[in-house]
Amino acid sequence: MKKFWMLLLAAVLSSVMFVSCGKSDSSASAGAADAPAAAEAESDSIVTEAGSGDMKIVFWNGLTGSDGVTLDGIIQQYTEVHPEVSVRVEKMVWDTYFDKLLTSLVSGNPPDMFLLHEYEIPQFASQGVLMDTSDFFKPAGPLDKADFEPEYLSALNYEGGFYGVPLDRHGWGVVVNNKLFDAAGIDPMAVPANADEFIALATSLTLDANGNNPGDAGFDASNVVQWGTVASWMKPNFLTVLWQNGGDWTDGNGKATLDTPEAKKTLQFWYDLIYKYQVAPVPAGFDGWQSFANDMVAIIPEGCWMFNFLEDNEMDYSVWEYPQLGDKQPAVWTSGHVMYMPAGLSGEKLDATKDLISYLFNNTTKWATAGMPPASMPVRNNLDPADVPIAVTYGSSFARQGRFDNGHTAITEIIDNGYAPELDACLNGLKSVEDALRDANAAVQAILDRGF
Numbered sequence: 120m121k122k123f124w125m126l127l128l129a130a131v132l133s134s135v136m137f138v139s140c141g142k143s144d145s146s147a148s149a150g151a152a153d154a155p156a157a158a159e160a161e162s163d164s165i166v167t168e169a170g171s172g173d174m175k176i177v178f179w180n181g182l183t184g185s186d187g188v189t190l191d192g193i194i195q196q197y198t199e200v201h202p203e204v205s206v207r208v209e210k211m212v213w214d215t216y217f218d219k220l221l222t223s224l225v226s227g228n229p230p231d232m233f234l235l236h237e238y239e240i241p242q243f244a245s246q247g248v249l250m251d252t253s254d255f256f257k258p259a260g261p262l263d264k265a266d267f268e269p270e271y272l273s274a275l276n277y278e279g280g281f282y283g284v285p286l287d288r289h290g291w292g293v294v295v296n297n298k299l300f301d302a303a304g305i306d307p308m309a310v311p312a313n314a315d316e317f318i319a320l321a322t323s324l325t326l327d328a329n330g331n332n333p334g335d336a337g338f339d340a341s342n343v344v345q346w347g348t349v350a351s352w353m354k355p356n357f358l359t360v361l362w363q364n365g366g367d368w369t370d371g372n373g374k375a376t377l378d379t380p381e382a383k384k385t386l387q388f389w390y391d392l393i394y395k396y397q398v399a400p401v402p403a404g405f406d407g408w409q410s411f412a413n414d415m416v417a418i419i420p421e422g423c424w425m426f427n428f429l430e431d432n433e434m435d436y437s438v439w440e441y442p443q444l445g446d447k448q449p450a451v452w453t454s455g456h457v458m459y460m461p462a463g464l465s466g467e468k469l470d471a472t473k474d475l476i477s478y479l480f481n482n483t484t485k486w487a488t489a490g491m492p493p494a495s496m497p498v499r500n501n502l503d504p505a506d507v508p509i510a511v512t513y514g515s516s517f518a519r520q521g522r523f524d525n526g527h528t529a530i531t532e533i534i535d536n537g538y539a540p541e542l543d544a545c546l547n548g549l550k551s552v553e554d555a556l557r558d559a560n561a562a563v564q565a566i567l568d569r570g571f
Contacts, residue, residue: 170198185427283457285494290453321347355452363445426490440516449520
């Protein structure tokens with residue numbers, strides 16, 4: 120573990136050196152006592168201020184889309200009820216956010232509260248930088264663990280500690296374009312029962328400029344004007360179908376399992392949608408959301424955070440639970456935005472931050488208007504599907520078949536430097552399925568072998 124900490128510290132310091140040398144940046148040279156939080160002056164942060172009270176709370180998150188605007192609104196309401204408090208919210212894209220959060224924690228200058236995902240707990244808790252939050256829950260606190268799914272509670276445990284207060288259980292499902300389904304004479308709620316039915320449906324909804332479907336004589340794959348589906352963010356798509364096929368990226372005991380028949384079957388399915396069945400575009404450079412809004416994509420596997428985009432674009436759409444594309448068991452990728460505090464927070468600042476976290480947790484009905492199914496099951500079960508169809512449909516799916524990813528002390532590296540680049544290389548035609556998975560397995564195994 121000490122080895123990991125030293126490597127992490129070296130990486131963080133290297134990052135700081137790059138920032139200092141690469142551009143003019145006042146926060147890089149400012150002393151810790153001069154700045155409320157390490158990245159306050161960073162130009163790549165979206166900063167919002169709520170309230171004007173003397174008790175100042177700094178809150179970091181990676182919610183740079185419309186979901187972050189919804190959360191800002193809840194925080195504004197909090198400061199109206201608590202005029203003695205002001206909240207500075209700093210939002211960064213997740214890749215940038217993660218690096219800066221590590222830097223702030225290492226330097227001893229972290230924000231007062233921050234969001235992470237549940238699978239990242241081991242990476243942070245193993246270094247002693249997260250505050251245990253057991254006192255939020257009965258008998259010490261107001262929250263009841265009976266209101267959460269058991270697997271969610273399990274994900275928040277690490278070596279006897281309990282870390283974080285869950286805000287939501289977000290994840291993956293499917294949105295379909297009703298206009299394109301209607302034009303094809305297909306019921307938009309005719310959810311395919313298996314992979315073959317999904318392929319057949321996507322084929323019926325893929326058109327070239329002459330109105331031909333793939334497989335028709337004269338179909339022009341170089342001039343497709345409407346795609347049946349799209350290979351969107353591959354991590355949740357791949358993991359969902361991999362789990363449905365009975366596989367995983369690890370056996371949980373230090374062995375990578377990405378070169379298995381289950382993994383090959385899964386990646387081959389996504390590869391074939393593009394190159395064999397010609398119902399999905401090559402992912403590189405393809406904007407799935409905008410193409411969906413422009414009636415160029417009929418079926419898009421996507422996260423619940425797409426909801427505000429759909430509403431803002433006045434889309435005519437329907438929502439599916441993620442269909443059964445594997446042949447072994449139901450599963451769909453889920454995750455959670457979880458609220459954390461740094462281990463060193465204390466005194467009145469700690470009390471005020473805990474109060475804000477409790478307020479956000481107790482106002483997740485409004486958070487659902489960003490598409491996010493609340494972590495609290497009683498709140499989730501009382502949502503109106505007419506108001507928040509994605510939060511209701513996806514949330515029901517997560518309760519029935521949702522699965523959290525494996526946590527690991529090097530999970531970010533496993534994803535970003537391990538298997539994700541290889542999946543992308545395969546789907547963009549740069550590697551075969553076999554080569555991509557062989558290389559992904561070797562990369563992940565090398566990380567696991569370091570023994571963090």
